[in-house]
Amino acid sequence: MSPDNWIELAQDADTGIETLRAHFRGHAYDPHWHDSYLVGVTEQGVQQFNCRRAKHQSTPGKVFLLEPGDIHDGDAPTEDGFTYRMLYLDPLWLQRELSEVFENAPDNSQLCFAHTLASDPRLAHATSLAFQTLHHGELKIVRQTALDGLLERLTSHLHWRTRYGEDPRLPLVAQKARDYLHANARFDIGLDQVAAAAGVDRFRLTRAFKAAYGLAPHAYLVQLRLSKARRMLSSGAQPATVAMELGFADQSHLGRWFVRAYGLTPAMYRKRCSNLPDV
Structure with a gap:
């Protein structure tokens, strides 16, 4: 880790949610994916990444939303780099917490994000608040309240995708x-x-x-x-x-x-x- 780059990482013992806050200048990371749903907010600078065959640029206040398996990279196209905070949500945890909201979900389906990058100030605030309470180990009731607020805002960006045994979109x-x-x-x-x-x-x-x-x-x-x-x-x-x-x-x-x-x-x-x- 160079002096220009830093990472703060923690994990919430109750939910297993990982919280990460980081700053990068220049190249940040190579293409990779996660088993989790990623919900993050750019704090400062321009966060540039490729995902789903498109190049995205997240600026302060924008929320980026990635699904498990979404291949993405990261770099800073500007001299001052970028800072962001991220929540890694376990798919089983997310499914369980949203089960009441989506109790009539279609058969053979899975949750997915409608867009990779969102301009939603309320979602950005909810994400930052959830990050803050988890990352700094607030009281359990405070953490749960913040997560409920995040889930409430996330529902407007989630929809159902049919899960195929053999995905017809792929060769x-x-x-x-x-x-x-x-x-x-x-x-x-x-x-x-x-x-x-x-x-x-x-x-x-x-x-x-x-x-x-x-x-x-x-x-x-x-x-x-x-x-x-x-x-x-x-x-x-x-x-x-x-x-x-x-x-x-x-x-x-x-x-x-x-x-x-x-x-x-x-x-x-x-x-x-x-x-x-x-x-």
Whole structure:
């Protein structure tokens, strides 16, 4: 972490919600995704990122809304950089908390955000308030009240998307390759093996996969491992153990990729999210 960049990370013990406040100048992080819903507010500067095949620029007061699996990056196009605060909402927690609001939800569906970037002052205020109470460990009743206010504002930006066993919007080749990567994420697999599983040659595989998911298969595999690494680290696993179980060459290899994607080391992430001492 350079002197121009900093990250503050915490995790709420009751809900599991992670809260992050950070500042970056220049390049912030490489393309990656999260297993959580991301709700964040830009405090200062211009926060530029690519997501869903579009480039977005979030300025102070704007709220960015990302779904689990949304691939995104980040950089500062202006000299003074940008500062933002973020909430990482667990999908099961969000679904449970909104169940009364959406009690008549359609079958075979999932929650999604209508837009990636929103200009909604009330949502921005609710997000900042929820962040403040969680990040600084306010009384439980204060945290719950702030989260209820956030959920109330979020409902105007949520709608239902049908969940398909086989998403017709994505080429079957890419879907087969993705399924193979998920099933074999911890192994040292080659592109030939992925192509064989998808029933095409390597070149057609790469073209189809990038068209569907915005990343080449090898980059997707790395991000898949990093996503699993976050879960293991927040549960208290040691970085060396995580690296070994997820197929990274060693702890340093995991560390290099983790910093590029999230801006902090695996050890720092584990310490701030698990509250467990190093051994």
